[in-house]
Amino acid sequence: MDKKYEPLFTPWKIGNVEIKNRIVMCPMGGTSLFGWMEPNHFDKIAAEFFMDKARNNVGLIIPGIAPLRDTIGGRWLYQNKGMFRKLKTFMEEIHKTGAKLFVQLTAGFGRSFAITDNLVILLKNKFIGAIAKPIVDASYICASPSELPSRWAEGVTCRALTKEEIAQMVKAFAKTALLCKEAGVDGVEVHAVHEGYLLDQFTLPYTNFRTDEYGGSFENRYRFPVEVVKAIKGACGEDYPVSLRYSVISKTKDFCKGAMPGEDYKEIGRDMEESEKAAKYLQDAGYDMLNADNGTYDAWYWAHPPAYMPVNCNLEDVAHIKKFVDIPVVCAGRMTPEVGAEAIKEGKIDAMGVARQFLADGEWVTKLMEDRLKDILPCICCHNACFPLAHYKGAANDETFDDASHMARCALNPQTMQGHKYDIRPAKKIKKVAVIGGGVGGMETARIAALRGHKVTIFEKGDRLGGVFVAAANFSFKEKDKELIEWYRSKVAELPIEVKLNTEIKDLSDLADFDEVVVATGAKPRKLRLPGIEKAVEAVDFLEGKKTVGERVAIIGGGLTGCEIAYELFLQGKKPFIVEAKNDLMAVRGLCLANSSYLRDFFDCNNVPVYLESTVKDIGDGFVTVKDKNGQELRLDVDDVIVSVGYIPAPLSLGRKVRFVGDAKKVGNLRTVVWQAWKTALSI
Secondary structure (H helix, E strand, O other), X not given: OOHHHXXXXXXXXXXXXXXXXXXXXXXXXXXXXXXXXXXXXXXXXXXXXXXXXXXXXXXXXXXXXXXXXXXXXXXXXXHOHHHHHHHHHHHHHHHHOOOEEEEEEEOOOHHHOXXXXXXXXXXXXXXXXXXXXXXXXXXXXXXXXXXXXXXXXXXXXXXXXXXXXXXXXXXXXXXXXXXXXXXXXXXXXXXXXXXXXXXXXXXXXXXXXXXXXXXXXXXHHOHHHHHHHHHHHHHHOOOOOEEEEEEOOOOEXXXXXXXXXXXXXXXXXXXHHHHHHHHHHHHHHOOOEEEEXXXXXXXXXXXXXXXXXXXXXXXXXXXXXXXXXXXXXXXEOOOOHHHHHHHHHOOOOOEXXXXXXXXXXXXXXXXXXXXXXXXXXXXXXXXXOOOOOOOEOOEOOOOOHHHHHOOOOOOOOOOOOOOOOOOOOOOOOOOEEEEEOOEHHHHHHHHHHHHOOOEEEEEOOOOOOEOOHHXXXXXXXXXXXXXXHHHHHHHHHHOOEEEEOOOOOXXXXXXXXXXXXXEOOOEEEOOOOOOXXXXXXXXXXXXXXXXXXXXXXXXXXXXXXXXXXXXXXXXOOOEEEEEOOOOOOOOOOOOOHHHXXXXXXXXXXXXXXXXXXXXXXXXXXXXXXXXXXXOOEEEEEOOEEEEOOOEEEOOOOOOOOOEEOHHHOOOOOHHHHHHHHHHHHHHO
16 A cells, blocks of 8 residues: 555544544435335345445445434334344444444434425425325425525425424434444434534524524524434433534525635635534534534535535635544545545544545445555546436426435446346356447446456447547546546456457448447437537537637537536636526436536626527627527627537447447436446346
8 A cells, every 4th residue: 555545544533432544434315224215224235335345444434314203104213123133233244344333313404305396295285295294294304493495496485393393303313322322333423513404504594593592692503413412422321422414614605505615705604713613512512523524505515526626625624623623523525535644644634534436436445555546436426326416497306216215326336225236247148249339338338248258349430448428528627537438448458358449330241240239329419500500619529629719608508518618618717608598507307406506606606607598599700699588689799609409319220139328329427328338238
């Protein structure tokens, strides 16, 4: 192991519990040991997932949030004693690996609960809500400190919690924590004065307007989390460790409006001055560790950083707050091992928190220890499978039920949190497999097929592997995407896969010797028909560097690619603007709000013009004519126009039965491409 990483592998303590190294697997929604969107139970899939991480040298494991009360059915966790007996057996196995595990418990979500349009009906229609209450009590799930607007659904108001309900939750924390202790769990984490969840909403002045003992003064606003830790300590003993998930600064300007990195703004949540006081106050109340980052659901990209956020984005603030407490402090948020190790060495933090990298590659800590860094499958911060909670105008949480009930999966690794659905088993009959197209879909199909024992050849008409993803990764902020391309290329090179570059397949006779043919030829840009379109630049040509643009650039299309192009152009000092036909940018399912809200907030903060419900009527020499929803026309000066209005499949017809993978079948995202590649390769 490289010496610079050694500080990560020194022991430390949380209370009396010693942790073997300073790598903390942070909690992720959907990885609860007690299940997620179903009645609580001991979740075997999650247990297998965490056991694998324990065997791969993680110091401290914190599974995803476990609501004290089921979102479906309303049963309290402490009422399921059999579940904790199974947990005890599991903890005995975990401890054999040398890892420690804390269970994270949450009071709830309040206004931050990602309600779907179906749940919106239950909140808006009291009669229907009352009928559904025994199954899904939406009013209770979204209950907040005060009457507050939902983060997700326009026009929905979340009711205030009663004091009786608060008291029930405090007791439930204590009862559940005691059952965890008796099951051999090393500690519990309280979720949280963090990320704008329920307990955090009580502490923040912009979400707490109560006039009773839980509102008003600093002490009153922090009363709920203080009562929680005192109740846990009262039930479990003072020496039983209790961690607190903690947001140092809210980074919030308004409801549904976050602050950009480096922005000068007025904080309406917890600022650093209050945080200095709060951290010490919460420590003195009994918390034994702060598991820290920044943000709220109104500034969600601080707690769930997309690729646009700087690496180690929360370290400066977390390191500052450590000066005000004596308990250990963990920092999370796009942490890199190099910087994390140095910060630990310098005493700025006590441990490094990492979350979604464990979804992409559960062996990354072992690989780091063994100097196999290039073998680590990188997390690209896409949130396409781990948190595909999309929100845009007209939609609350536009997420499928399958995704809502099975979060914490991974776009790049379909084996994650899916049981044995994607196990790679040797092929019963070895076949010769031709894969046409060397993009991500083609490379992944070839890789999995080769791992199963098939004899695979990739035919790529270009001079390199990577396909259109090479262009998609050609942004200054997508260093992890570039790493991913290199990872795929290296894996293909390691396997007995024949690669034929500069080879275009057009005729069936070229593939007569192959038993199976997989077509992964991707998609082609959708064409617009409007006067002057020949003057425009296709997005893929711009990204591949085939075309350059001037200072003033119109981007036709406000989907993800169009918005990322506008973002990149602004970073280059240019003056982009976006024209989008829909009523919001990035109005698509599967794109996490943490990602999309960053770009929306960035454009708003930096005055990047966005023309919604508008179309380009024509493109002239040095101008475009934009037509809005009322039919009014606006002539805007430009140097260049980039077209980014999506793609259509580009399948190759060979006159024989073939299998299609990725965008060649149906245009999707990286998750749909990778998962379909696995399904195809496993079916051959």
